[in-house]
Amino acid sequence: MDKIRVENLNAWFGSMQVLKNINVSLKEKKISAIIGPSGCGKTTLLRCFNRLHELVPGARVEGKIFLDNTNIYEKEVDPVMVRRRIGMVFQRPNLFNHMSIYDNVIAGYLLNNTKLSKERKDEIVERSLRLAGIWEEVKNRLRDYPSALSGGQQQRVCIARALAVEPEVLLMDEPTSALDPISTYRIEETIRELKEEVTIIIVTHNMQQAARVSDETIFMYMGEIIEVGSTSQIFTNPKQKLTEDYITGKFG
Amino acid sequence: MSYKKRKIVNKLMLTISVFTFLIGAFFLFWILGDVFLKGARYINWRMFIEVPKPPGVPGGGIGNALVGTFILTILASIIGVPIGIMVGVYVNEYGRGKLAWWTKFLTEVLTSFPTIIIGVFVYIILVVPMKSFSALAGGIALGIIMLPIIAKSADEAIKMVPISLREAAYALGIPKWKTILRVVIPSASGGIITGIMIGIARVMGETAPLLFTSLNNVYWSVSLTKPIGSLTVTIFNYATSPYDDWRNMAYASAFILVLLVLFLNIIARLYAGKRRK
Numbered sequence: 001m002d003k004i005r006v007e008n009l010n011a012w013f014g015s016m017q018v019l020k021n022i023n024v025s026l027k028e029k030k031i032s033a034i035i036g037p038s039g040c041g042k043t044t045l046l047r048c049f050n051r052l053h054e055l056v057p058g059a060r061v062e063g064k065i066f067l068d069n070t071n072i073y074e075k076e077v078d079p080v081m082v083r084r085r086i087g088m089v090f091q092r093p094n095l096f097n098h099m100s101i102y103d104n105v106i107a108g109y110l111l112n113n114t115k116l117s118k119e120r121k122d123e124i125v126e127r128s129l130r131l132a133g134i135w136e137e138v139k140n141r142l143r144d145y146p147s148a149l150s151g152g153q154q155q156r157v158c159i160a161r162a163l164a165v166e167p168e169v170l171l172m173d174e175p176t177s178a179l180d181p182i183s184t185y186r187i188e189e190t191i192r193e194l195k196e197e198v199t200i201i202i203v204t205h206n207m208q209q210a211a212r213v214s215d216e217t218i219f220m221y222m223g224e225i226i227e228v229g230s231t232s233q234i235f236t237n238p239k240q241k242l243t244e245d246y247i248t249g250k251f252g
Numbered sequence: 253m254s255y256k257k258r259k260i261v262n263k264l265m266l267t268i269s270v271f272t273f274l275i276g277a278f279f280l281f282w283i284l285g286d287v288f289l290k291g292a293r294y295i296n297w298r299m300f301i302e303v304p305k306p307p308g309v310p311g312g313g314i315g316n317a318l319v320g321t322f323i324l325t326i327l328a329s330i331i332g333v334p335i336g337i338m339v340g341v342y343v344n345e346y347g348r349g350k351l352a353w354w355t356k357f358l359t360e361v362l363t364s365f366p367t368i369i370i371g372v373f374v375y376i377i378l379v380v381p382m383k384s385f386s387a388l389a390g391g392i393a394l395g396i397i398m399l400p401i402i403a404k405s406a407d408e409a410i411k412m413v414p415i416s417l418r419e420a421a422y423a424l425g426i427p428k429w430k431t432i433l434r435v436v437i438p439s440a441s442g443g444i445i446t447g448i449m450i451g452i453a454r455v456m457g458e459t460a461p462l463l464f465t466s467l468n469n470v471y472w473s474v475s476l477t478k479p480i481g482s483l484t485v486t487i488f489n490y491a492t493s494p495y496d497d498w499r500n501m502a503y504a505s506a507f508i509l510v511l512l513v514l515f516l517n518i519i520a521r522l523y524a525g526k527r528r529k
Contacts, residue, residue, distance in 0.1 A: 050423060057348065084425030094416040098438045108424040111434045158420075165424060 003028040009063035033214035087167035093154035095146035108165035132160035152183025291507030307495035327391020332398030340406025371461030387480035390466025405447025409440035449520035459484040
């Protein structure tokens with residue numbers, strides 16, 4: 001079952017085209033990894049899924065992305081509503097420093113003035129932090145500010161914050177690139193456990209990581225998709241020469 | 253350049269910069285010292301609760317002027333703070349292209365605009381039609397002076413808020429206006445509050461625009477439509493008077509004003525320093 005289907009997607013920064021005629025489908029409740037060398041457009045593609053790309057001054061998108069069966073680039077679709085269904089974790093932890101850890105987790109509700117009972121809030125905070133695999137580490141310091149946490153802990157609270165609003169899809173933009181190996185290991189564990197709950201699309205620079213966590217792999221090069229397939233097929237038996245050269249480290 | 257030569261040049265430059273600092277500090281401390289020596293001894297508690305007396309009559313105070321300065325500053329803040337913050341938000345979050353550029357440019361121009369002209373301007377548009385000097389006119393004039401100071405500091409503080417924080421909010425499905433109100437402005441609050449304090453300190457020390465707007469009042473007054481006293485105009489009147497006891501009162505008032513402004517500035521600096529950490 002396809003959760004997301006991309007049709008003839010093109011994207012620009014000013015006059016520079018960064019995505020060229022992208023067509024791809026992503027399966028529900030699977031982990032898809034987007035790999036490719038720097039500047040190949042993988043982050044831009046990810047940011048098209050929740051309509052974040054168009055917020056950059058001078059950026060432009062053309063084409064269609066279907067979430068279930070609605071084109072999210074249709075005129076009458078409100079990007080804010082799209083973003084409520086598609087959560088995102090960024091390259092670097094970006095918690096709100098003026099809010100406590102607790103408030104950060106429920107920020108999706110809090111900043112939208114959604115009224116919740118105390119019990120419901122506690123429940124969401126605990127559930128999300130458990131899902132993100134950081135409940136045990138922060139349960140006694142929920143009233144602290146995020147600056148008291150390490151980078152890896154902050155990143156997992158970011159994951160909890162994204163999960164708290166119960167998105168159908170979770171986008172992850174190189175979520176471990178700024179972290180040490182132990183934090184990376186923990187976050188990868190978290191990602192694998194989350195598969196039961198959400199559809200995950202992860203952009204990564206790290207091919208081993210793609211091989212470890214993903215079910216499907218998309219290889220991009222110079223703004224185009226070169227090859228899509230199951231992760232085991234891409235890594236053991238790539239059909240394209242370019243894919244093989246990239247995963248064997250001939251360039252990248 | 254040899255090592256020795258570099259060391260000499262380094263010493264020389266260091267000496268020059270310390271010297272220039274000393275020149276600046278010298279005048280500051282001269283003024284502070286002068287005001288303190290000539291003003292502090294005339295300060296007594298009755299000064300704060302009494303209104304001025306005619307020359308030669310013992311006692312008298314600047315209670316009305318303190319209240320006046322307080323009211324004028326509040327009025328100025330009501331105008332300057334919200335509009336200033338909105339300008340800062342506009343040029344960063346909404347303004348694209350020419351209009352934002354002009355807004356920024358005109359804000360700069362207004363910052364260095366002669367304040368006496370702002371006074372005359374408010375005199376023409378408000379005092380003349382109302383046929384009376386008023387606290388309201390004074391507050392508006394000070395508000396116009398305060399506006400660009402706060403707009404500039406809000407602009408700079410908001411510029412410092414990383415894009416990644418805004419994107420974090422957008423990615424959670426928070427609309428732009430709520431993101432600005434609940435993420436961007438709170439994150440920039442340190443710089444904005446510093447700007448507000450500096451703005452307040454600045455308008456508290458203004459005299460010229462008040463001569464055209466709120467004028468002066470030697471009696472207790474809290475009415476917005478009547479002339480109102482202020483510390484600066486009181487100092488101006490007393491200091492230029494031929495009576496010794498009035499001139500002493502001017503020094504005492506000046507000392508109080510300097511303390512107030514210094515206090516606000518120090519609070520602002522401490523606050524800014526704390527936020528930076």
